[in-house]
Amino acid sequence: MTTSDSDKCWGECMDVAVEVACRAGKVVQEAVKHEKSVSTKSTPTDLVTEADQQVEELIISTLRDKFPSHRFIGEESSAAGEKCILTDSPSWIIDPIDGTCNFVHNFPMVAVSIGFAVKKELEFGVIYHCFDGTLYTARKGHGAFCNGVRIQVSKEKDVSKALILTEIGAKRDPATLNIFSGNIMKLLSAPAHGYALTYGLHCWDIAAAAVIIREAGGVVIDTSGGPLDLMSRRVVAAGTHEMASYIVQQLQPISYERDDSDPGVQK
Structure with missing residues (x-):
């Protein structure tokens, strides 16, 4: 083809x-x-x-x-x-x-x-x-x-002028809650808030939105800073590369089973 x-x-x-x-x-x-x-x-x-x-x-x-x-x-x-x-x-x-x-x-x-x-x-x-x-x-x-x-995302590079949205997801064991709370405290104490912060996403939560964000001029990457892996359940989305880079540097990752783990989806 x-x-x-x-x-x-x-x-x-x-x-x-x-x-x-x-x-x-x-x-x-x-x-x-x-x-x-x-x-x-x-x-x-x-x-x-x-x-x-x-x-x-x-x-x-x-x-x-x-x-x-x-x-x-x-x-x-x-x-x-x-x-x-x-x-x-x-x-x-x-x-x-x-x-x-x-x-x-x-x-x-x-x-x-x-x-x-x-x-x-x-x-x-x-x-x-x-x-x-x-x-x-x-x-x-x-x-x-x-x-x-x-539509187009904001190209604001000064993250102190942006907003933060958080959502914890369905996994709420003590270790996850501890990391989540630590990440929130770290972000709120820094002069930079400009992104959506969510946890435990699956490929079906990410796929459509990732295309829309990218085509609107935004950035969608892995939490390591590398390319997005749809099945990894790890994603950072932001309006600019500067904002995405800041997020990657600030957060402590939470471990989740991949969506392609066998058998089926492991939560």
Whole structure:
């Protein structure tokens, strides 16, 4: 396949991703109105609902019908024991309800997230905000958009003029909480706050957003400062290289099992 052919093919795949993300988002909107059947996965704060499973099935079955040779990595199928392996094949990386805890509590920060990778490189990402219908899209080399309007990250290099967002994730054992608290204290005592700080992300949490951030001019790297490894569960995202470098230097990493550990996903 030539570069031109693959560019056209991935563009068509993205069009389908937008369509199915919007359809899935409507299902989530309807599910919010009804009583939810909730259970837990790895921890009491790692929630799953019937809607998560139904929406993932809708997305994967729709995509598989159109692209039978492609591979699929979904949060709920991985939690159910399917191996979470990223190969060189065209691969869809899906979070059917990104923000399940928010969904359970009717807090309006819930999205459908679909990323797409070829040869382990991210090609595009689609994120549909289920409550207000906001659609974020990005394709490698084609820019990032919000409802069709091009977007760009702030290029502020003075991190003391930026903001900090933190989220601890589902893993809350004493060792993790201790490192998290230490990192927060270190960051808050320094004259530099300009990034989002989260813990325990999986590939389906990262894939779509990483493309959007990069295409909006931002930086997405490993916590070591090297290239992003989607399956490592380690990521730093920032508006500029200067900010990303600062974060890498400040934080003490927390150890997580890789998403491609066998069997399935280890929390």
